Amino acid sequence: MSEIQTVPESRRFLSALGPGLAGALSVTLIHEGARRVLSHPPRMDVLGKRSLKKGLRWFGVRPSHGRRLHRQALVGDIISNSLFYALVALGRPRRPYLRGVLLGTLAGVGAVLLPPFLGLGRSPRRAKRSTALLTVAWYLLGGLSAARATRTV
Template sequence: MKKIMTNIIAGLAGAVALNIIHQTIKCFDDDAPRVDLVGEEVLTESMLSLGLMPLTGNALFAATFAGDIFSNTLYYSTIGFAKNKFILLTGTLVGLTAGIGALELPGPMGLSDAPVNRTEKTKLLTVALYTIGGLVSAISLKVLRKRSL
């Protein structure tokens, strides 16, 4: 149980770092990826398919933000399955995979990919943000594992 909690805490660190950087960059750079808009589209379409009235405004943003933190925490926590000597490599690969997925999956899922594919810079930032999240999770995991020895 301790290992699972350590993995989740490290995953949360990466998810929070990803979102803090994302929210900051989008305030200053018009080419910043808008993964949040893809998330809002997913939530809105999901609610409509369930016959529910979709959220709007701050409620939509908050629900999407919470879902993003939750899902990225779980995803980044999988880095903890790697052996210590492969943690940084695993964090990098997990982050890269998430970033590439964020670029490639919206279109085939019937979602707009414009928020993450507008420009080459947008694409690069999308992959970079997720990779940073993976690395923050990996570094957090290394620190947490050392503290528990």
Template sequence: MKILPSLAAGLAGALALTALHETVRRLRPRDAPRLDLLGERALRQLLAGAHADQPDDQETYFLTMAGDVVGNALYFSLVGSGLHAPRRGLLLGLAAGAGGVVLPGPLGLGTAPSARTPQTQAMTVAWYTVGGVVAGAVARALRRRH
């Protein structure tokens, strides 16, 4: 596995996921997943547990977005650079989307941001799947290029 192409593919998937999420949440605020809120809640819990100062809302949002892009890029970089990267991207995206629906409640982050309606749940899984598919497609394209 080549590291730079895998990281580039992961970053492409993470940016696609973030762009899709941010666009749809502005267009369909009632049903769209609010993955940004899950990230903000997680950040605030971590800072509270460390007895650190809480940032203001705008700083929390930007820190969360940066953390989401970095974390998702690293996750989606697991597609690798091999022949089966698109299939791995699809499976990674489905797994992340399912986790995004199922895990927030048990983690104490609430369920409404990613599971409030069946449409919200479907969009959560779909957005992560799109990110994984993009990562896989970019990994395959970079492999063919070299």
């Protein structure tokens, strides 16, 4: 009788966090860089601050302000996006780019359409069409970055 070698689920998930972090960092870096140079960039940092404030208030905690709130929102974005993009590295190792494209596109479309429904103010799609397209493109880039990172693990 032959033994089948299986990797424990917790170990697979931990190894998927590396590519997830690569995807999250690429999205965060492009957002932060673009908001400093573009006239109408997607302001996912603003949505991050709003969601952090809303969550903290729900728990009865007084949220921070200014730069401290901005840093906390960035850390929260990196953590949540890392967990999301880690899904790219889970599953069959033969198709990470397909998962990266699907998950990145899904995240981008969600970032464009969901903010008003979540009580986070108006969505980026109402600002300019180019803003919405950049949002989807950048999250897609994050999915592709996570997929590429699976090839190096």
